[in-house]
Amino acid sequence: MKKTLLACGLLILSGPQDLKASETEIEVHGYMSRGYMKSDKYNYLAENSKDSTTKWGEIGINFGYQAHDRLRFGAQILARELGNAGEYNPELDWGFADYKLTDYASVKFGKFFVPWGLYNEGRDVDILRNSILPIQAVYNEDFRDISLLKGLELHGSFELGERNSIDYRLAKGNVDINSGSSLFKDVNFSLNKSYSAAILQATAGAVNIANPVNSLDLNINGMTAYGLVWNTWVDGLRLGFTSMEPDIDINAQVAVIGPQYTKYDFTENFEVSSVEYTKDQWTYSFEKMTYLINAVTSTGSTPFLKNHAYYHQINYRLNDRYELGLVRQNDYSNVLKGKNTINLYQNDLAFTVRVDMSEDWVLKLEYHDLEGTALLRDILNPGVTAAVNQGKDWDMIMAKVTYSF
Amino acid sequence: MNNILKVFLLLSVFVGSNFAGAVIIVHKNFPADSISASDLKKIYANKMGQWAHGGTIIRTLLKKGKAHKDFCKRVKKSNSKLKRFWKKQVFTGKGSAPKTFKSDANMIAFIASNEKALGYVDEATDVSGVKVLTIK
DSSP states (O other): OHHHHHHHHHHHHTOOEEEEETTEEEEEEEEEEEEEEEESSSOOSSTTTTTOBOOEEEEEEEEEEEOSSSEEEEEEEEEEEETTBSTTOOEEEEEEEEEEOSSSOEEEEEEEEOOOTTTOTTTTOGGGSSSSSOOTTTSOGGGGGGGEEEEEEEEEEEEEETTEEEEEEEEEEEEOOOTTSHHHHHHHHHHHHHHHHHHHHHTTTSOOOSOOEEEEEEEEEEEEEEEEEEEOSSTTEEEEEEEEOOOEEEEEEETTTEEEEEEEEEEEEEEEEEEEEEETTEEEEEEEEEEEEEEEETTEEEEEEEEEEEEEEEEEEOSSSEEEEEEEEEEESOTTTOSOSGGGEEEEEEEEEEEEOSSSEEEEEEEEEEEOOTTOOGGGSTTOOSSSOSOSEEEEEEEEEEEEO | OHHHHHHHHHHHHHHHHHOOOEEEEEETTOSOSEEOHHHHHHHHTTSOOBOTTSSBOEEEEESSSHHHHHHHHHTTOOHHHHHHHHHHHHHTTSOOOOEEESSHHHHHHHHHTOTTEEEEEETTSOOTTEEEEEEO
8 A cells, every 4th residue: 555655745845747648638737735734622533633643644546547528437546544444545536437418417436525515526625715614513523425426427507608617417326435434434423322232221231332333335326416506797795506315224143132223314404505605806605405204124214313513614716825714613413302412513713824834735734723512522522421521612723734736 | 277188189099009908819811800708707717618600719928018918907807816716717617727928929829720720929020810809
C-alpha cells in the first residue's frame, strides 16, 4: 500500500498530465491534503482530536476522458485518513460514463454523488469550498458512505429564459456501506451496546457479553434520489431542493439471541432545502436538512430518530489570495427526545481564513466555538453521556494544507 | 454644464484608451464572425460544451493580465471564482479544465492549430493567424 501511495504522491507532484488517447486526451488531475485538529474537551471527528491529531488527509487522482462529443468518462481514486478511518487505502471514490441524449437530458451510469444539497459533489476536495470540512450539520462525515450511489442518473437543464434555468437530477441505485466506515462502526457499536444490555436483562444478569454482535451486514438497495436547482433570473441567486430515502437493511448475527433483522426506514425523506446568493466578493448560503427514521423490527415500526439541522454561511473574498468565512450551524440530532439536553443539540460558530498561496497550494485555518455534543460519536467518546460529560461549551482549531493540479 | 459634459467625455475616452480589453479569438476556419455574450457566459459556466456547427469546444484561459481580468468580467466571474469553478468541474467529473496559457502568443499558437478552440487575448496583440469574433 505504501508503494501505491508513493506512486500517487509522485504523480501528483509531477503536475498535470495529458495522456494522448486516440483523437482526444485523458486528463489527469489530483490533490493531496494534510490536516491538523485539536479540541479542548471531546474527541470530535477523529480519535485523539482532544490531544491533537494529524491523522487527517487525502490523496486523490482524477481521470477525465471526452471519448465523443456526447460521451464523457470520469473517475477518481481516493486514499484518505480521518483518525482510524480510511487508513489511506486507495479505492474508487467515483467513476462513471455520462452520455448526452439531448440538449436537455443526459444519462450517467456508474458510481456518483447522490443529489444532496448544493455541495455534496466534491465533498472530499476541500479546495472547492471555504470551510475546511463540509459543514457537518448537513454534510455529516458519519454519513459519508451514503453520499455516493452505484446506479443510473438522468440529469440535465431546462432554460426558462435568458437568465433563468432549472437543473434536475433523478438517480436510482444501491449504496455500499464499507465495514471500515464511520457509519458501519457506529451502528456496530450501538447494536453491541443494546444487545449486550438485552442479553443481560433476559438472563437476569447471568450472561454478560460486551460485544455480542458476531457479524453485521448493512445494505441500502434500490434507493431513489432527486434534486432540483433553480438558477433564478436574479444574478447569483440559486435555490435547491434534494430528497432521498436511504432505507438501511441491517442483518446481525447476535450471540445467544441468533439472527436479527432491523430496518432503518426513512419515513420522512432525507431532504435538504438550499439557498445560495453570490454578489461581487460575497457569497451567502443557507441549507436546512430534515429526516425521520423509524426502526422496523419483527415487533413493529417505531419512530426513533428525527433530525433537524441547518446552517448560515457567509464568505468574503478579499482578493485572489485571501478569503474569509463565517458559519453558524445548528444540529438537533433527535427532536423526538427534545432539543435542550446537551447530547441532543450541537451549535457551532466557525471562522475560516483561506489562503490561496499559489494556484496549486491552499492553506486554511479554522476556529470552532461549539456548544452541545450531539454530533460526537459514542465510539470516540466512551462514557460521555447526557449526565456524565465535561460541559456544553468547548472549542476546536483546525488547519489544513492542500496541493492540487 | 456643457463644459462639464465635455470634460467627462474626454476623461472617458482617455480612460478607455488605457484600458486593455480582451478580444475573443477562434481558429481562422471558424464558420461564424460573432458570438453572443450569453453563449460566451454559458461556455465558461460549463452549460454549453458543443459548437453549433459540431464538435466539443476547447476552452482556454490566460493565467493573468489585463485581458484576463476583462474576460472574467465578460463571463461574470472573478478570477478566483472562475478558477475554483473549473476545479470543481474537474474534481466532480463534470468537465475538462480549460487549457491555460502564460502569454497571448502561446494562446494564439494553440488556437491557430485547434479548430474547436476558443480563447481571448489583449486587443493590442497581433492576431494574424486566428479569427477575432465580435460579441453580439
